[in-house]
Amino acid sequence: MSSLDPRVNRLDFKKLADGNTHTNSHLITWEVFHQEKRGKQVVHVGIVHASTPEMALILAKEQYARRGKTTNLWVAKTSDVYTFNTEDEDIFETTPEKTFRDPAFYKVRDRIEKFQNKNKVAL
Amino acid sequence: MKNEAIKDLLFKMADDALIIGHRNSEWTGIGPMLEEDLAFSSMAQDKIGHAQALYNILHDTFGEADANTLAFKREEKNFKCCQFVEQPIGEYDFSIVRQFLFDHAELIRYDMLSQSSFLQLAQLAKKVKGEIKYHVMHADTFVKQLGKGTEESKARMQSSLNYTWHFALGIFEKSELENDLIFENIFDGEEELKNRWLEKVTSIIEASGLKVPATDESKIVYGGRKGFHSEYLKPLLDEMCEVVRSDEVTAEW
Numbered sequence: 003m004s005s006l007d008p009r010v011n012r013l014d015f016k017k018l019a020d021g022n023t024h025t026n027s028h029l030i031t032w033e034v035f036h037q038e039k040r041g042k043q044v045v046h047v048g049i050v051h052a053s054t055p056e057m058a059l060i061l062a063k064e065q066y067a068r069r070g071k072t073t074n075l076w077v078a079k080t081s082d083v084y085t086f087n088t089e090d091e092d093i094f095e096t097t098p099e100k101t102f103r104d105p106a107f108y109k110v111r112d113r114i115e116k117f118q119n120k121n122k123v124a125l
Numbered sequence: 126m127k128n129e130a131i132k133d134l135l136f137k138m139a140d141d142a143l144i145i146g147h148r149n150s151e152w153t154g155i156g157p158m159l160e161e162d163l164a165f166s167s168m169a170q171d172k173i174g175h176a177q178a179l180y181n182i183l184h185d186t187f188g189e190a191d192a193n194t195l196a197f198k199r200e201e202k203n204f205k206c207c208q209f210v211e212q213p214i215g216e217y218d219f220s221i222v223r224q225f226l227f228d229h230a231e232l233i234r235y236d237m238l239s240q241s242s243f244l245q246l247a248q249l250a251k252k253v254k255g256e257i258k259y260h261v262m263h264a265d266t267f268v269k270q271l272g273k274g275t276e277e278s279k280a281r282m283q284s285s286l287n288y289t290w291h292f293a294l295g296i297f298e299k300s301e302l303e304n305d306l307i308f309e310n311i312f313d314g315e316e317e318l319k320n321r322w323l324e325k326v327t328s329i330i331e332a333s334g335l336k337v338p339a340t341d342e343s344k345i346v347y348g349g350r351k352g353f354h355s356e357y358l359k360p361l362l363d364e365m366c367e368v369v370r371s372d373e374v375t376a377e378w
Contacts, residue, residue, distance in 0.1 A: 026159075029158075060262060
């Protein structure tokens with residue numbers, strides 16, 4: 003079989019057809035956090051497969067810091083992340099109704115902004 | 126004479142970068158795992174970028190043809206790359222060991238050039254420093270991981286090191302023009318580079334539980350810097366230049 007794409011010609015189809023392939027299921031996953039600037043918060047961006055934290059960092063660099071500005075990356079084992087059970091999602095149900103917990107709820111906010119704009123200060 | 130010496134240096138660096146970049150890009154789509162496929166491809170692109178920057182200096186400063194012409198329209202015998210970078214990608218252990226040995230030389234070479242009296246190279250050296258540092262970190266991490274991994278990974282790494290060693294030493298093939306570079310404080314020379322490289326790779330090979338192969342001077346693979354290449358360069362150039370040759374007039378990049 004010959005293709006115009008040299009990459010296709012490099013594939014060993016017989017080997018693939020024989021099921022002679024390997025998966026990366028023997029590797030654990032690492033959660034990757036991206037920091038744009040020094041001092042800014044790190045933001046979760048995805049996962050990588052790797053066997054050690056050093057390998058996870060090396061691989062995360064090209065997955066998640068290939069474009070745009072980056073100052074650092076963090077990795078942490080996925081298994082070290084603790085979460086609620088999915089069936090406990092109802093504990094968050096009424097949260098959207100509690101608008102009094104939103105700073106924008108208070109009418110005084112308008113007056114603060116007016117004062118800020120007038121005096122050019124940040125409160 | 127001085128200009129000829131600089132051109133010789135630029136051509137061999139650019140051709141090394143272009144050919145290793147093309148070789149490593151052959152892993153795109155068939156890498157050992159998704160993350161590594163992407164990382165290795167991305168680094169291959171970096172190498173093509175370094176080649177382009179060096180060809181641009183040749184064009185802008187020395188009146189050579191433009192980068193595309195230099196990359197795609199030269200005959201095999203005019204390429205100055207070492208035979209090490211021409212070798213087929215083989216199994217992944219070979220490609221990783223090649224990256225390890227080649228990129229340590231690149232990192233030190235650019236570090237030396239960051240002090241060069243030839244300003245275009247000194248500026249480029251500062252610009253690409255971070256990229257090559259990552260390429261080296263990538264290779265070191267793999268060498269340490271696999272050198273201390275399973276019996277199989279250790280054996281494969283050692284056998285690839287033994288196989289590549291005399292190819293790698295061919296990177297440092299001297300040019301007759303080199304003394305001009307050293308005299309003019311442009312580049313401190315291949316011997317100095319080789320000694321620094323040897324010290325560095327030795328410490329990492331040993332820290333990875335592997336053995337530094339014994340050097341047999343008579344087995345070092347020279348020739349590339351003078352235009353004598355292995356059987357593998359011609360087919361690579363044919364594939365790389367296929368599009369340009371098929372559409373001579375209108376191909377744009």
